[in-house]
Amino acid sequence: DAGVTQSPTHLIKTRGQQVTLRCSPKSGHDTVSWYQQALGQGPQFIFQYYEEEERQRGNFPDRFSGHQFPNYSSELNVNALLLGDSALYLCASSLVRANLDTGELFFGEGSRLTVL
Amino acid sequence: GQQVMQIPQYQHVQEGEDFTTYCNSSTTLSNIQWYKQRPGGHPVFLIQLVKSGEVKKQKRLTFQFGEAKKNSSLHITATQTTDVGTYFCAGRNDMRFGAGTRLTVKP
Numbered sequence: 001d002a003g004v005t006q007s008p009t010h011l012i013k014t015r016g017q018q019v020t021l022r023c024s025p026k027s028g029h030d031t032v033s034w035y036q037q038a039l040g041q042g043p044q045f046i047f048q049y050y051e052e053e054e055r056q057r058g059n060f061p062d063r064f065s066g067h068q069f070p071n072y073s074s075e076l077n078v079n080a081l082l083l084g085d086s087a088l089y090l091c092a093s094s095l096v097r098a099n100l101d102t103g104e105l106f107f108g109e110g111s112r113l114t115v116l
Numbered sequence: 117g118q119q120v121m122q123i124p125q126y127q128h129v130q131e132g133e134d135f136t137t138y139c140n141s142s143t144t145l146s147n148i149q150w151y152k153q154r155p156g157g158h159p160v161f162l163i164q165l166v167k168s169g170e171v172k173k174q175k176r177l178t179f180q181f182g183e184a185k186k187n188s189s190l191h192i193t194a195t196q197t198t199d200v201g202t203y204f205c206a207g208r209n210d211m212r213f214g215a216g217t218r219l220t221v222k223p
Contacts, residue, residue, distance in 0.1 A: 033211060042122075042204055043159065045211040056211060090158060104149070105206075107158040 002027055004093050004108035012114045013081050021076045021111045025093030031055075032074040033105065034066060035090040043090055049074050050096055078113075086115045119143075120207050122214035130222050135192040137217035139205035147208045148181060148188045153216070154201040162190075164208070197221050 005024045013019050025032050031050045035043035045058035049068035068074045072093075078085055089112075092105040119142045129135050139148065147166040151159035163172055165181035165188060172179045178191045192199055202216040 035213075042213040042215040045213070048211060058211070092159075104161040104164065105151075105159070107160070109158050 004091055004106050006089075006091050006108035006111050008111055009109065010112045010114075012116060014116050015081055015083060017081050017115075018077065018079045019081060019113060021078075021089050021091075021113075022073065023076070023091030023093075023108060024073045025091075026106045029093035029095050029106070030072050031094045031096050032068060032072065033092045033094070034074070034076045035092065036060075036085075037088045037090055037110070039087075046076065081115045083115050086113060088112050120205060120212050120214040122205060122217055124217055125215065126218045126220075128220045128222065129195050131197060132194050135195050135199070135219055137190050137203050137205075137219075139188045139190075139214055141186045141207055143209075144185050145188075145207045145209060146185075148185075149206045149208055150179060150188075150190055151204045151206060151213075152201050153204065157201075159204060159213075162203075192219075195219070195221050197223055 004026050007022045033048040034046040037043045046060050046064055047057040047066055048055045052068045063079045065077045088110040090110045091108045094103050094105050121140045123138050147164055149164045150162040152162055153159045163179050168185050169183045170181040176193045180189045200221050202218045204213045204216045206213045
Protein backbone atom coordinates (compact mmCIF):
# COMPACT_ATOMS: atom_id res chain seq x y z
CA ASP A 1 0.00 0.00 0.00
CA ALA A 2 1.80 3.09 -1.25
CA GLY A 3 1.80 6.06 1.03
CA VAL A 4 1.88 9.69 -0.07
CA THR A 5 4.62 10.32 -2.61
CA GLN A 6 6.02 13.70 -3.57
CA SER A 7 8.42 14.85 -6.25
CA PRO A 8 10.96 16.24 -6.58
CA THR A 9 12.51 15.78 -3.15
CA HIS A 10 14.84 18.75 -3.52
CA LEU A 11 15.10 21.59 -5.99
CA ILE A 12 16.82 24.92 -6.36
CA LYS A 13 15.34 27.86 -8.22
CA THR A 14 16.16 31.53 -8.62
CA ARG A 15 13.98 34.51 -7.83
CA GLY A 16 11.27 35.14 -10.39
CA GLN A 17 11.18 31.57 -11.67
CA GLN A 18 8.21 29.24 -11.48
CA VAL A 19 8.06 25.81 -9.84
CA THR A 20 5.70 22.82 -10.00
CA LEU A 21 5.58 20.24 -7.22
CA ARG A 22 3.74 16.96 -7.50
CA CYS A 23 1.92 14.69 -5.08
CA SER A 24 0.27 11.30 -5.29
CA PRO A 25 -2.07 10.58 -2.40
CA LYS A 26 -2.22 7.44 -0.34
CA SER A 27 -4.15 4.68 -2.06
CA GLY A 28 -7.87 5.11 -1.46
CA HIS A 29 -7.65 8.78 -0.50
CA ASP A 30 -9.46 11.45 -2.49
CA THR A 31 -8.37 14.71 -0.85
CA VAL A 32 -5.02 16.45 -1.08
CA SER A 33 -3.84 19.34 1.09
CA TRP A 34 -0.67 21.36 0.64
CA TYR A 35 1.38 22.91 3.43
CA GLN A 36 4.43 25.15 3.53
CA GLN A 37 6.83 24.56 6.39
CA ALA A 38 9.64 27.04 6.94
CA LEU A 39 12.60 25.93 9.03
CA GLY A 40 11.64 25.68 12.70
CA GLN A 41 8.00 26.56 12.04
CA GLY A 42 4.74 24.67 11.95
CA PRO A 43 3.11 23.66 8.67
CA GLN A 44 1.15 26.55 7.13
CA PHE A 45 -1.96 25.53 5.22
CA ILE A 46 -1.91 26.59 1.56
CA PHE A 47 -5.00 24.91 0.09
CA GLN A 48 -6.93 21.69 -0.19
CA TYR A 49 -8.28 19.94 -3.28
CA TYR A 50 -11.23 17.59 -3.44
CA GLU A 51 -13.10 16.41 -6.55
CA GLU A 52 -10.64 18.40 -8.65
CA GLU A 53 -11.64 21.70 -7.05
CA GLU A 54 -10.06 23.94 -4.47
CA ARG A 55 -12.11 23.30 -1.33
CA GLN A 56 -10.34 25.49 1.22
CA ARG A 57 -7.55 28.03 1.01
CA GLY A 58 -5.18 29.46 3.57
CA ASN A 59 -3.58 32.88 3.63
CA PHE A 60 -1.37 32.58 0.56
CA PRO A 61 -1.21 34.92 -2.45
CA ASP A 62 -2.46 34.03 -5.91
CA ARG A 63 1.10 33.17 -6.91
CA PHE A 64 0.31 29.83 -5.29
CA SER A 65 -2.04 27.75 -7.37
CA GLY A 66 -2.88 24.11 -7.66
CA HIS A 67 -4.63 21.41 -9.51
CA GLN A 68 -6.07 18.01 -8.81
CA PHE A 69 -6.35 15.37 -11.50
CA PRO A 70 -9.03 12.69 -11.95
CA ASN A 71 -6.71 10.09 -10.38
CA TYR A 72 -6.60 12.33 -7.23
CA SER A 73 -2.96 13.30 -7.69
CA SER A 74 -2.18 16.98 -7.33
CA GLU A 75 0.23 19.71 -8.33
CA LEU A 76 1.28 22.86 -6.53
CA ASN A 77 2.51 25.72 -8.70
CA VAL A 78 4.31 28.77 -7.42
CA ASN A 79 4.96 31.68 -9.78
CA ALA A 80 7.38 34.59 -9.46
CA LEU A 81 9.37 32.92 -6.72
CA LEU A 82 10.63 34.99 -3.82
CA LEU A 83 13.45 34.23 -1.43
CA GLY A 84 10.82 33.79 1.30
CA ASP A 85 9.27 30.90 -0.60
CA SER A 86 12.21 28.72 0.43
CA ALA A 87 10.67 26.00 2.57
CA LEU A 88 9.64 22.38 2.82
CA TYR A 89 6.40 21.85 0.90
CA LEU A 90 4.33 19.05 2.35
CA CYS A 91 1.48 17.24 0.72
CA ALA A 92 -1.07 15.46 2.90
CA SER A 93 -3.86 13.17 1.80
CA SER A 94 -7.08 12.25 3.54
CA LEU A 95 -10.48 10.77 2.83
CA VAL A 96 -13.73 12.71 2.82
CA ARG A 97 -16.63 10.95 4.52
CA ALA A 98 -20.19 12.33 4.45
CA ASN A 99 -18.83 15.48 2.83
CA LEU A 100 -16.59 16.10 5.83
CA ASP A 101 -12.83 15.97 5.80
CA THR A 102 -11.95 15.51 9.44
CA GLY A 103 -9.84 12.39 9.38
CA GLU A 104 -6.17 11.70 9.77
CA LEU A 105 -3.77 13.49 7.46
CA PHE A 106 -1.10 11.32 5.89
CA PHE A 107 1.93 13.39 4.94
CA GLY A 108 4.52 12.80 2.27
CA GLU A 109 8.23 13.33 2.83
CA GLY A 110 8.01 16.78 1.27
CA SER A 111 9.75 18.76 -1.45
CA ARG A 112 12.47 21.05 -0.18
CA LEU A 113 12.59 24.22 -2.29
CA THR A 114 15.50 26.62 -2.12
CA VAL A 115 15.13 29.98 -3.85
CA LEU A 116 18.38 31.85 -4.54
CA GLY B 117 -9.83 33.16 11.59
CA GLN B 118 -8.96 30.42 13.97
CA GLN B 119 -5.63 30.77 15.76
CA VAL B 120 -4.00 27.77 17.38
CA MET B 121 -1.27 28.63 19.87
CA GLN B 122 1.13 26.15 21.40
CA ILE B 123 3.33 26.44 24.47
CA PRO B 124 6.10 26.02 25.24
CA GLN B 125 8.02 26.52 22.02
CA TYR B 126 10.91 24.38 23.28
CA GLN B 127 11.30 21.89 26.12
CA HIS B 128 14.49 20.16 27.13
CA VAL B 129 14.17 17.34 29.66
CA GLN B 130 16.30 14.68 31.25
CA GLU B 131 15.36 11.17 30.20
CA GLY B 132 12.75 9.85 32.61
CA GLU B 133 11.20 13.25 33.30
CA ASP B 134 7.67 14.09 32.25
CA PHE B 135 6.74 16.49 29.45
CA THR B 136 3.60 18.45 28.67
CA THR B 137 2.67 20.66 25.74
CA TYR B 138 -0.43 22.84 25.60
CA CYS B 139 -2.57 23.95 22.70
CA ASN B 140 -5.02 26.84 22.86
CA SER B 141 -7.50 28.05 20.28
CA SER B 142 -9.23 31.40 20.00
CA THR B 143 -12.38 29.64 18.82
CA THR B 144 -14.19 26.40 19.58
CA LEU B 145 -12.76 23.42 17.75
CA SER B 146 -14.89 20.66 16.28
CA ASN B 147 -11.96 18.34 16.83
CA ILE B 148 -8.24 18.49 17.39
CA GLN B 149 -5.43 16.31 16.14
CA TRP B 150 -1.89 15.80 17.38
CA TYR B 151 1.09 15.04 15.17
CA LYS B 152 4.74 14.25 15.82
CA GLN B 153 7.54 15.27 13.48
CA ARG B 154 10.95 13.72 14.01
CA PRO B 155 14.00 15.81 13.01
CA GLY B 156 14.28 15.70 9.22
CA GLY B 157 10.98 13.88 8.91
CA HIS B 158 7.37 14.66 8.16
CA PRO B 159 4.41 15.01 10.54
CA VAL B 160 2.89 11.71 11.63
CA PHE B 161 -0.60 11.46 13.08
CA LEU B 162 -0.83 10.53 16.75
CA ILE B 163 -4.47 10.94 17.74
CA GLN B 164 -7.74 12.81 17.24
CA LEU B 165 -9.97 14.16 20.00
CA VAL B 166 -13.58 15.02 19.30
CA LYS B 167 -15.62 15.11 22.50
CA SER B 168 -15.60 17.80 25.17
CA GLY B 169 -13.43 16.70 28.10
CA GLU B 170 -12.16 13.66 26.22
CA VAL B 171 -9.04 11.90 27.51
CA LYS B 172 -7.16 9.32 25.48
CA LYS B 173 -4.04 7.36 26.31
CA GLN B 174 -1.42 5.74 24.13
CA LYS B 175 1.10 3.95 26.34
CA ARG B 176 3.05 6.80 27.99
CA LEU B 177 1.16 9.54 26.11
CA THR B 178 -2.02 11.13 27.51
CA PHE B 179 -4.12 13.49 25.42
CA GLN B 180 -6.84 15.76 26.77
CA PHE B 181 -9.47 17.95 25.12
CA GLY B 182 -10.82 20.80 27.22
CA GLU B 183 -14.42 21.06 28.33
CA ALA B 184 -14.93 24.15 26.18
CA LYS B 185 -13.16 22.48 23.25
CA LYS B 186 -10.76 25.41 23.01
CA ASN B 187 -7.68 23.81 24.50
CA SER B 188 -5.85 20.53 24.52
CA SER B 189 -2.75 19.01 26.05
CA LEU B 190 -0.33 16.19 25.42
CA HIS B 191 1.50 14.70 28.39
CA ILE B 192 4.34 12.22 28.12
CA THR B 193 5.26 10.24 31.21
CA ALA B 194 8.87 9.22 31.76
CA THR B 195 10.30 10.53 28.50
CA GLN B 196 12.64 8.40 26.41
CA THR B 197 15.14 9.46 23.75
CA THR B 198 12.73 8.10 21.14
CA ASP B 199 10.26 10.84 22.12
CA VAL B 200 12.52 13.50 20.58
CA GLY B 201 10.77 15.59 17.95
CA THR B 202 8.31 18.41 17.48
CA TYR B 203 4.72 17.91 18.59
CA PHE B 204 2.02 19.81 16.73
CA CYS B 205 -1.64 20.25 17.45
CA ALA B 206 -3.98 20.96 14.55
CA GLY B 207 -7.50 22.31 14.53
CA ARG B 208 -9.14 20.26 11.87
CA ASN B 209 -11.86 22.85 11.21
CA ASP B 210 -9.66 24.85 8.92
CA MET B 211 -6.51 22.76 8.65
CA ARG B 212 -4.37 25.04 10.81
CA PHE B 213 -1.41 23.74 12.79
CA GLY B 214 0.13 25.23 15.88
CA ALA B 215 3.78 26.30 15.78
CA GLY B 216 4.75 23.15 17.66
CA THR B 217 6.70 22.27 20.79
CA ARG B 218 10.17 20.96 20.13
CA LEU B 219 11.18 18.30 22.66
CA THR B 220 14.77 17.30 23.27
CA VAL B 221 15.68 14.53 25.71
CA LYS B 222 19.05 14.21 27.38
CA PRO B 223 20.04 10.58 28.03
